[in-house]
Amino acid sequence: xxxxxxxxxxxxxxxxxxxxxxxASALLDALEGRPGAGSIAWHSVANFSYLVxxxxxxxxxxxxxxxxxxxxxxxxxxxxxxxxxxRMPLTDFEDALQVAAALASGAxxxxxxxxxxxxxxxxxxxxxxxxxxxxxxxx
Numbered sequence: 001x002x003x004x005x006x007x008x009x010x011x012x013x014x015x016x017x018x019x020x021x022x023x024a025s026a027l028l029d030a031l032e033g034r035p036g037a038g039s040i041a042w043h044s045v046a047n048f049s050y051l052v053x054x055x056x057x058x059x060x061x062x063x064x065x066x067x068x069x070x071x072x073x074x075x076x077x078x079x080x081x082x083x084x085x086x087r088m089p090l091t092d093f094e095d096a097l098q099v100a101a102a103l104a105s106g107a108x109x110x111x112x113x114x115x116x117x118x119x120x121x122x123x124x125x126x127x128x129x130x131x132x133x134x135x136x137x138x139x
Contacts, residue, residue: 001037001108001109001134001135001138002036002037002038002039002105002106002107002108002109003027003031003037003038003039003107003108003109003110003111003131003135004038004039004040004041004075004098004101004102004105004107004109004110004111004123005027005028005031005038005039005040005044005072005110005111006044006098006110006111006112006113006114006125007040007041007044007047007048007051007098008020008112008113008114009024009027009028009111009112009113009128010024010028010040010044010048010068011048011051011052012024012113013025013028014048014052014056014061014064015052015055015056020113020128023128023129023132024128026128026132027111027128027131027132028068028072030132030135030136031071031072031135032071034135035071036073037135038071038072038073039072039073039074039075039101039102039105039107040068040069040072040073040074040075040101041074041075041077041097041098041100041101041102042074042075042077042101043094043097043101044098044101045065045074047094048061048065049061049062049065052064073105075101075102075104075105075107076104076105077097077100077101077104081097081100081101081103081104082097082100084100084103085097085099085100088100088121088122089120090117090118090120090121091117092117095114095117095118095121096121098110098112098118099118099121099122099123102123103122103123107123108123108124109123109124109125109126109131109134110123110124110125110126111125111126111127111128111131112125112126112127112128113127113128115127
């Protein structure tokens, strides 16, 4: 199973947001042990940096990103992915960009805490707990 990790999961771990940090960390640990099983959207890197660097500092935030891309691929998106996202029926364009990134990376699921925001998406969304259970079942 291939997983696109939504930005909220990354931020939960990096900022140790209770009660979400523990499951976010467990999901990222599981993906780290499965080369090629995880990806992130290109724009997630910018959003993550913008939201996390005030709390963790720019240097620590950049190190975190470099550590992430050691085991999470950045989805190969471009102009056509933006067009594709713009045609999606989702109300939040950022979520549509996540779906386009999931499609570009061949993801089977998007791991997010905002599952309800992805209703009607062509790639299903699931909570990090659900994705962890599916990964464990696939072993």
